[in-house]
Amino acid sequence: MQGGLSSPGALSHAYVQHPPLRCDIPDIKGLFYDDANKFLVAPTADRILYWKIAASTQSGPPNSDPINEGPILSVRFSLDQKAIGIQRSSHEVEFRNRETGEGCSKKCRADSDTILGFFWTDCPTCDVIIIKTSGLDLLVYEPQSNALRLVESKKCSATWYLYTHESRLLLLASGMQCTLFTGYQFSAGGIVKLPKFEMVMSKSEANNKPVLAAADVHIVTVYGRIYCLQLDRVGMALNLYRFYRDAVVQQGTLPVYSSRIAVSAVDNIIMVHQIDAKVVILYDVFMDSYAPISAPLPLLVRGLASNSKQAAQPADQQSSAYGGTLYGEGWNFLIPDLICDAENGLLWKLHLDLEAIAASTSDAPSILEFLQRRKSDLSMVKTLSLAIVRTTILERRPITLVAKAMDIILDSYSRSMKMVGGAAGVRRTSEQNQQSSFQPVEDSRVVSQEPPGTMIGPVINTDSVSGVESRQSQSNSGVEHGIANLAAHVDRSSLNTSSDSDGIANTSRAVSQATSSSLISDATGKRPQFVGEDSQPLASGTSMQHGTHVASVAISPIEMVQSVFVLVEDEMMGDPAYLIAVIMEFLRSLSKAGLKAPPDLYVMMTALLACSNRYAEIALFVSNKILEPSRELAMQLIELGRQHSLTRKLGVDMLRERCLHHDYVAALLQDGYYLEALRYARKYKVITVQPSLFLEEAVAKNSTPNLAAVLSFFAELTPSFKTTSDYSRYRHILSEMV
Incomplete structure (x- = not known):
C-alpha cells in the first residue's frame, strides 16, 4: 500500500519512529490501550496479552494472563496491577484477581440502564468507577473477599463519556446535541465536581442540529494544565477550553482544514492531525498564543531513534517496512502520543523534530524560548540552543537581539537552579501576579487573560522565558558604569544593522500576531464566561512531574563560555569590538540573573580589549x-x-x-x-x-x-x-x- 506515504526528503516537524511495536498476533480480539498503566492489551479467546509501553516502542514478547471466555468490550488493569477489569457487555463488567484467579461481576438491569465504560482511580474513597447512562457508581474493590462494595452513586444522565488517566478528568455528555457536559476529577486529592457547561456548535444551513460525537472531543494535558479541544464540523473550527475548579473557559479557536481530525500531545506541544489532508499542525499554548508554531506539514516515518538527522525514507522502503498507509482508516490516536494501527497490529510513537522546527525560523529569541520549554531529547535541546546563539553572534546580528537571546538562556538556568534547590525566591506565575479580578471581553465568551489563583501542584512559570522585565536587577553601579563607558567605544550603528533575515522574522511575528488575533472566536450573543476571584486551575495527575527536567535542559554560564564564546573567538578576532559588546551584554544578563561569570570569560574579554589597545x-x-x-x-x-x-x-x-x-x-x-x-x-x-x-x-x-x-x-x-x-x-x- 503506497498511498499516504511521504515523498523522500519531505520537510516535516513531526514523525513516527520505525520500527513500531508489532502486535499482529493471530486470533486476537482487537487492541485496547490501558492509559493508566501504559499497557497495550490484545485479548484472545482465553488469555490477555499485554505489552508495557516505555519511552520507546520496541518489540518484545508480551506478558499474558488467563481469562474466562466471552466477549470483550474493554480491558483495564488496576493501578496496583493486582486485578483486571473486563467489560463483557453493555450490562456487565467482570473483575478478576490476578493472584487467585477468582472473579466477581458488576451488572446493571438490561431494561433500564447501560454501562458505557469503567476505569480504576487513585481516589481515596473508591477504587473503580463505572459509568452508566443514569450516572456513576463509585466502588471499592476488596480482593480478600473478592467482592465489590458500592460507596456512592451519582445520578446524572450521560450519552457518552470521555476520560484520561493523565488528567484524572471525566466528562459526561448529555442533551439533544450532546453538548451539555458534567465533569468530575477523581484524583488522589479527592473528588472535584466541575460546574456544568455547554460546548459551542455552529448551526448548519438547513438549521439542523448536529450531534457532537465522542470522537470530536479530546482531553489533553500540557504544562500541567488541562485542556479540552472540541471539533465543530459545521463551523470547521476547533474550540479550546480550559478547566478551573469553578468554571470551564473557552480560551480560543483553532482552524481546521479537514472534516476529520485527531489530537495528540507531545512534549507539551498540541498536535492537531488533519486526517483528510494528511498533515499535522503544532501549537504551543504556553503563552496562551493560539497561532501555530509551524505551517501544516506531513507526518513522516523515521528509521532510527539515535539518528535524528536521518532523512525520510523513500516511499517504497517505508511501504515495505510499514505495510500500511499514514493516517489510514485503522489508525486510532491514543492520548497523549501514541497511534494504534489496529488493521496492521502496530503501535507508533509520535516525536517532535526539534532540529527541523529550529531551522524553520530566523527568530532566534523565539525559538530559544521554545527549546527551553522542551523536556524530550535533552541533549538535542542543548546542542540546538548553543548552535543558535553561536550563529547569532557569527552573523553579527543586532546587539539587542543577541542580548535577548542571552537573557533567555540565563533566565532559564537561574530559574532551574532555584527549582532544583527549592529556593524560597522562586518567582510566582503570571496567574499569581495578575490582578485579583478582571473584566471579560465585551460580547465575547473568550477570556484571553490568565485568571488569578494558585496552581495546584508545583509552580509553573507562565511568564516569558526571558522574563527580563520582571526580574529584579541585581547589577551594581560599577557594572552599569563600565558598560556605559564601553558603549562609547563601540559603533552601535554598525552593530545594530538588521539583516534581511531580521526583516523576515519581524514580518513573521507580525503575521503570527495577526493570525492569532483572528483565530480568537467572537461568539457574540453568548453569555460571557469568566473565572471567579478565587478560582484555581484544575491540576492534572501529572502536574507534579513538570519542572523535573529543567535543570538538564538549562545551559550554565560555563557551558556558554566553552561552547559559544571560545568557539567564536577566533572567527571574531577581526572585529573584537562586536564580540566585546556581546560579552558585556552577557555579563549584564548574568548580573540580572544573580549568576557569576566563569573566570575564563574575563580572561577572554581582557585579551580582546588588549588587542584593540584599550x-x-x-x-x-x-x-x-x-x-x-x-x-x-x-x-x-x-x-x-x-x-x-x-x-x-x-x-x-x-x-x-x-x-x-x-x-x-x-x-x-x-x-x-x-x-x-x-x-x-x-x-x-x-x-x-x-x-x-x-x-x-x-x-x-x-x-x-x-x-x-x-x-x-x-x-x-x-x-x-x-x-x-x-x-x-x-x-x-x-x-x-x-
Whole structure:
C-alpha cells in the first residue's frame, strides 16, 4: 500500500519512529490501550496479552494472563496491577484477581440502564468507577473477599463519556446535541465536581442540529494544565477550553482544514492531525498564543531513534517496512502520543523534530524560548540552543537581539537552579501576579487573560522565558558604569544593522500576531464566561512531574563560555569590538540573573580589549570590579603587561589582594624585587617558592650581605634546607665572595 506515504526528503516537524511495536498476533480480539498503566492489551479467546509501553516502542514478547471466555468490550488493569477489569457487555463488567484467579461481576438491569465504560482511580474513597447512562457508581474493590462494595452513586444522565488517566478528568455528555457536559476529577486529592457547561456548535444551513460525537472531543494535558479541544464540523473550527475548579473557559479557536481530525500531545506541544489532508499542525499554548508554531506539514516515518538527522525514507522502503498507509482508516490516536494501527497490529510513537522546527525560523529569541520549554531529547535541546546563539553572534546580528537571546538562556538556568534547590525566591506565575479580578471581553465568551489563583501542584512559570522585565536587577553601579563607558567605544550603528533575515522574522511575528488575533472566536450573543476571584486551575495527575527536567535542559554560564564564546573567538578576532559588546551584554544578563561569570570569560574579554589597545578600559573594569578578580585574570594581566607595564601592575596587585602568596612572590621575583619578595615570604610563611630563585638573584646582584641574608632566611624557614645541594653550593659561593 503506497498511498499516504511521504515523498523522500519531505520537510516535516513531526514523525513516527520505525520500527513500531508489532502486535499482529493471530486470533486476537482487537487492541485496547490501558492509559493508566501504559499497557497495550490484545485479548484472545482465553488469555490477555499485554505489552508495557516505555519511552520507546520496541518489540518484545508480551506478558499474558488467563481469562474466562466471552466477549470483550474493554480491558483495564488496576493501578496496583493486582486485578483486571473486563467489560463483557453493555450490562456487565467482570473483575478478576490476578493472584487467585477468582472473579466477581458488576451488572446493571438490561431494561433500564447501560454501562458505557469503567476505569480504576487513585481516589481515596473508591477504587473503580463505572459509568452508566443514569450516572456513576463509585466502588471499592476488596480482593480478600473478592467482592465489590458500592460507596456512592451519582445520578446524572450521560450519552457518552470521555476520560484520561493523565488528567484524572471525566466528562459526561448529555442533551439533544450532546453538548451539555458534567465533569468530575477523581484524583488522589479527592473528588472535584466541575460546574456544568455547554460546548459551542455552529448551526448548519438547513438549521439542523448536529450531534457532537465522542470522537470530536479530546482531553489533553500540557504544562500541567488541562485542556479540552472540541471539533465543530459545521463551523470547521476547533474550540479550546480550559478547566478551573469553578468554571470551564473557552480560551480560543483553532482552524481546521479537514472534516476529520485527531489530537495528540507531545512534549507539551498540541498536535492537531488533519486526517483528510494528511498533515499535522503544532501549537504551543504556553503563552496562551493560539497561532501555530509551524505551517501544516506531513507526518513522516523515521528509521532510527539515535539518528535524528536521518532523512525520510523513500516511499517504497517505508511501504515495505510499514505495510500500511499514514493516517489510514485503522489508525486510532491514543492520548497523549501514541497511534494504534489496529488493521496492521502496530503501535507508533509520535516525536517532535526539534532540529527541523529550529531551522524553520530566523527568530532566534523565539525559538530559544521554545527549546527551553522542551523536556524530550535533552541533549538535542542543548546542542540546538548553543548552535543558535553561536550563529547569532557569527552573523553579527543586532546587539539587542543577541542580548535577548542571552537573557533567555540565563533566565532559564537561574530559574532551574532555584527549582532544583527549592529556593524560597522562586518567582510566582503570571496567574499569581495578575490582578485579583478582571473584566471579560465585551460580547465575547473568550477570556484571553490568565485568571488569578494558585496552581495546584508545583509552580509553573507562565511568564516569558526571558522574563527580563520582571526580574529584579541585581547589577551594581560599577557594572552599569563600565558598560556605559564601553558603549562609547563601540559603533552601535554598525552593530545594530538588521539583516534581511531580521526583516523576515519581524514580518513573521507580525503575521503570527495577526493570525492569532483572528483565530480568537467572537461568539457574540453568548453569555460571557469568566473565572471567579478565587478560582484555581484544575491540576492534572501529572502536574507534579513538570519542572523535573529543567535543570538538564538549562545551559550554565560555563557551558556558554566553552561552547559559544571560545568557539567564536577566533572567527571574531577581526572585529573584537562586536564580540566585546556581546560579552558585556552577557555579563549584564548574568548580573540580572544573580549568576557569576566563569573566570575564563574575563580572561577572554581582557585579551580582546588588549588587542584593540584599550588598556585604559581594562584598568577601569578592574578597578570597578566589572572584571571579577581571579588567579586566571591576574595571570592574564601580567602576561599582557609585557606590552603595557601598568596592566602588569594590575595583575600583580590582584594576586596580592586575592592572597595568592606563591604567585605574588614569583611575580615580585620576575620584576627583580627579590628582597621585597623575601620579606613577603617571611611574613606569610610562603614555603612553596624555590630558594634557588632568591639565591640566584642575590648572586646576580653580587651582594654578599644579601646572599648571606637569603641563606639565613631559608635555613630558618625550612630547617631541612641545610641538607640540600643548593645550601652547600651557595654557602661555598658566599665564602668565596667574602
